[in-house]
Structure formats: C-alpha cells, structure tokens
Amino acid sequence: MNARSLAQAHVDIAQALPDLAADGKPALRICLLGYRSHPFVGGQGIYLHYLSKALLAFGHKVDVISGPPYPELVEGVGLIKMPSLDLFAVEEPLKALKWSHLKSYTDTYEWWAKITGGFAEPYTFGRRVAKYLKQHGHQYDLVHDNQCLAWGLLDIQKRGLPVVATVHHPITRDLELKLAAEQHWGMRLLIKRWHSFLAMQEKVVRKLKHVITVSEQSRSDIAACFKRPVSAIDLIHNGIDTDVFKPDPNANKTPFSLITTASADQPLKGLRYLLEAMHLLRPHYPGIQLTVIGKLNAGGETEQRLKALQLEDAVHFVSGISTQALVARYNQSQVAVVPSLYEGFGLPAGEAMACGLPLVATNGGAIPEVVGDAALSVPAGDARAIAEAVSQLFDKPAWRQMLATKARTRIEETFCWARVAAELTHYYRTQMLTTEAARAHR
Structure with a gap:
C-alpha cells in the first residue's frame, strides 16, 4: 500500500468511528x-x-x-x-x-x-x-x-x-x-x-x-x-458561565451604586419595591444611583413611579447591551439587588454573585436556593427591608467584601455549565x- 492509499485508509477509519462525548x-x-x-x-x-x-x-x-x-x-x-x-x-x-x-x-x-x-x-x-x-x-x-x-x-x-x-x-x-x-x-x-x-x-x-x-x-x-x-x-x-461572569480587580467601584436586572413594568420582578427603597435611602445617601438592566416603557407605571418619588436623576435604565458590557456594569457597581417577588431560578442573582458582588435578594421563589447564605435575604415585597439591608452594606466595607467572596465561591462550587x-x-x-x-x- 502506497503512502497515499495509507493516508486515505486512515481517513476512512476515522470517519467510520463515532464521535465521542466527554x-x-x-x-x-x-x-x-x-x-x-x-x-x-x-x-x-x-x-x-x-x-x-x-x-x-x-x-x-x-x-x-x-x-x-x-x-x-x-x-x-x-x-x-x-x-x-x-x-x-x-x-x-x-x-x-x-x-x-x-x-x-x-x-x-x-x-x-x-x-x-x-x-x-x-x-x-x-x-x-x-x-x-x-x-x-x-x-x-x-x-x-x-x-x-x-x-x-x-x-x-x-x-x-x-x-x-x-x-x-x-x-x-x-x-x-x-x-x-x-x-x-x-x-x-x-x-x-x-x-x-x-x-x-x-x-x-x-x-x-x-x-x-x-x-x-x-x-x-x-x-x-x-x-x-x-x-x-x-x-x-x-x-452560570464563571469564565465570563467574574470579578474584575481593575474595575473602579462607583460609591453608593446599586444594580439590578428587571423588566420595568413586570410586577413579578418587584422593581417598585426597590424604587421605594431608593426613596427611603436617598436622604441618607444623596449620591445613591441605581442601574436597571432593562427597558423603561414610556408612560408606563415605572416611569410614573420614578416621577412621583423624584428619582428620575438617580435611576438609569440600560438595555440591549452585550454580555461583556453587562459584566463591566456589575463590576462597576457596589451592591446588587434582586427585588423579585418570584423567580423560578434567579439567573440575575447568580450572575451578580459570580462577578463578586455583595447581594441583597428577596426570598421570592427559588432565589434562596441560588444564593444560600452568601447574600442578605429580605422578605419579598418589603421596601423597608431592602433599604435596611442596602444601608448595612453601604456602611460596612468589610461585610461587603466578605459577602462578595462568599458569593463568588458559592457560584464556582455549586453552579457551572x-x-x-x-x-x-x-x-x-x-x-x-x-x-x-x-x-x-x-
């Protein structure tokens, strides 16, 4: 058998063998x-x-x-x-x-x-x-x-x-x-x-x-x-893709900054309670800012609530961004909040934790299964409880760091694709x- 025939035989054998999974x-x-x-x-x-x-x-x-x-x-x-x-x-x-x-x-x-x-x-x-x-x-x-x-x-x-x-x-x-x-x-x-x-x-x-x-x-x-x-x-x-959602040690944290992922006018996501918590916190933290990963519907209930609470300049909606941009937003924020009334899993909670953010999360649905003891848990639908938990994290840098470390470790050890x-x-x-x-x- 010449070299060309031998090479073709190897190709035929390779094609005949089934592809194997991991x-x-x-x-x-x-x-x-x-x-x-x-x-x-x-x-x-x-x-x-x-x-x-x-x-x-x-x-x-x-x-x-x-x-x-x-x-x-x-x-x-x-x-x-x-x-x-x-x-x-x-x-x-x-x-x-x-x-x-x-x-x-x-x-x-x-x-x-x-x-x-x-x-x-x-x-x-x-x-x-x-x-x-x-x-x-x-x-x-x-x-x-x-x-x-x-x-x-x-x-x-x-x-x-x-x-x-x-x-x-x-x-x-x-x-x-x-x-x-x-x-x-x-x-x-x-x-x-x-x-x-x-x-x-x-x-x-x-x-x-x-x-x-x-x-x-x-x-x-x-x-x-x-x-x-x-x-x-x-x-x-x-x-959670921990190779993508991860802490950036070079990111500059914005003081008194919060981030959440929520569909603006979906009651399930509980954004109204986070906005009410923002209203309670603002007199004590005038520089407080909230980034909402989601779209604000013009004339909708959330826009009306922002005006009523005088929070238009403190809450910013961002939609249509890449995954890399989302990770950057997480890393620039000081605290993540998941105010949902119910979640079947709680992917935003897991992604924020993978980025090493201290997290305030409700006990709605499956969220406790995701966060375990690596976040501050508050009752769903309780704006005052959200405000008190955020205030504790703003005032205690060492606690923020402890929760950030626990959050990343929990996602790495428990959830991966x-x-x-x-x-x-x-x-x-x-x-x-x-x-x-x-x-x-x-």
Whole structure:
C-alpha cells in the first residue's frame, strides 16, 4: 500500500468511528427548541445560549431551532431559523397579514390571536417545528424544548422522537401577580386573554414523557399549577458561565451604586419595591444611583413611579447591551439587588454573585436556593427591608467584601455549565433514550 492509499485508509477509519462525548460514549445529535430566543428578550434566550454552548463543549452535535428574534449562538452550534410573522416587531400588526399568509392556517391564526390580544407564538412555533421535524427528525437523537410547551411537541413525541421539555417555572405565577396588580376590569380581561396559552401548556406538560425544571421551588409550582406529579419532574439546576461572569480587580467601584436586572413594568420582578427603597435611602445617601438592566416603557407605571418619588436623576435604565458590557456594569457597581417577588431560578442573582458582588435578594421563589447564605435575604415585597439591608452594606466595607467572596465561591462550587452538560447527558442517556429503546422492543 502506497503512502497515499495509507493516508486515505486512515481517513476512512476515522470517519467510520463515532464521535465521542466527554463521557467517552458516542456523541448525541441534539435539537434544542426556542420560540423566541434572543438573550435580550429574557432569561429563556440566555438559557438557550449557554445550554447549547455547554452541550457542544461536552462533545455533542447541537442545532437550535428558533423563531425570531433569533438567538446568539457560539460557533459550532447550528441555527435553523423558523420564521414567524414576528408581529411584535411590526408597527401596524392589523395590516401585517398578506394574501400569501391566508394559505397557511398557522400564519392566519398567529395574526388573529395578536390583533385580539392573545399570544400565539408558542402554539404556532410548535406547529411549524412539528412539520419541519416530520421531515428532518431522523437527523436527531432527541429534541429538548425550552418552555414552548406546545401541542406540536406531542406530535413529535408520538412519531417516536424522544422529547424533553425544560419548564423554568409555570407562567401561571406571572398571571397571578399581574392580575393582583391590576384593578381595571378591562385590563384584567386582556391579561387573561394574553395568557390563554397556559391552558395548552398545562395539558402538554401533563402528557410529555420527560419534563425537567431548574429548582425545587419550580418543581413544586409545576406540580401545583400544571398537575403533574412531583415524582415525574426531574431537577437539573441552571448554570452560570464563571469564565465570563467574574470579578474584575481593575474595575473602579462607583460609591453608593446599586444594580439590578428587571423588566420595568413586570410586577413579578418587584422593581417598585426597590424604587421605594431608593426613596427611603436617598436622604441618607444623596449620591445613591441605581442601574436597571432593562427597558423603561414610556408612560408606563415605572416611569410614573420614578416621577412621583423624584428619582428620575438617580435611576438609569440600560438595555440591549452585550454580555461583556453587562459584566463591566456589575463590576462597576457596589451592591446588587434582586427585588423579585418570584423567580423560578434567579439567573440575575447568580450572575451578580459570580462577578463578586455583595447581594441583597428577596426570598421570592427559588432565589434562596441560588444564593444560600452568601447574600442578605429580605422578605419579598418589603421596601423597608431592602433599604435596611442596602444601608448595612453601604456602611460596612468589610461585610461587603466578605459577602462578595462568599458569593463568588458559592457560584464556582455549586453552579457551572459544565456540570449542567454532564447531568443532562446522563439524563438523556439513562432516562430518555433507554426508556424509548425499551418501549420500542415491547
């Protein structure tokens, strides 16, 4: 055999051998789903970015199917765009329906839902994905859904492709808090109409063979709201990218500066209580400043509250920034605050802690599971308690440093994406693929 033939033989052998994952077993072909997945949209986009990155680093082949706005993915992760009408990016949704759309029930339904106050994207995304995977599903070993929870998942599962869904927390909690904060009956009807997709999600969660969540709090809430037994909900915590979110020893801290991540007019995030705490603190700390990673809605409740509390010059909203810019903002701040009334996991808390910030956090939802004893805990919805905790950290530099060190250590030791990838790989192999193989041989 000449040298050229020998080289070709080596190539043929290498191509014949299966790619191996970090656990020494054949790599999996994983399809991740997200109906809208840009990180600026919210925590689900962040989860999809880091999950796909971690699974790729573990050695798997990973594709993401997403509707717009599309995710930011690392090189090596495939993106399959699943276009929708994207009506939330259209100035006049009423005029967005074209004659060509009328040929598609999915497009027409999405348009009709939008103009009647509904939110159909999970449902219509599920229909489009089910149609796509009917043709291309053989390319994957499994499908992992990121809280779409649409009827289409049951179609995919019925055709024999293993499906698992991550439920971060039941959106039922968001609905309850929004209804509690709204007094006008007309607006309450609109809120209920918007959340009508929850009826679908509840039924789908009950019928899926594999469901995971990210905290014990979410596990119990899913059981209560979606009526799936706790024993049928598996727990795999989120991770924090500690290589990206980390302390910067060269950063200059701004005195009396706070930072939080919050959707301005979402009652769930509890921003109103942090603003009220700011109002209580300002007479004692005239230079106090708050950076809110989020968008301020013109004319919204938060803007009105800022004016009423005379805090317009002390609170700054920043949105659409890169991850690197976010890390820089964390490192320039003196104290982080998470005022949420409820969190299914508490990613902002974990990211701030990874950056070595002393943290004041409520006891809402799963936040205590994330922060442990490495933060000052206050009751959810208590502005005075937030103010008192922040004041203690402003006045005690040594305490700030102690909490900052504990925060970073806790995230490094307890939460990392490499651990998530390893746990999920084990789950895929033992819970999903083994179960499906056993069913196939019955």
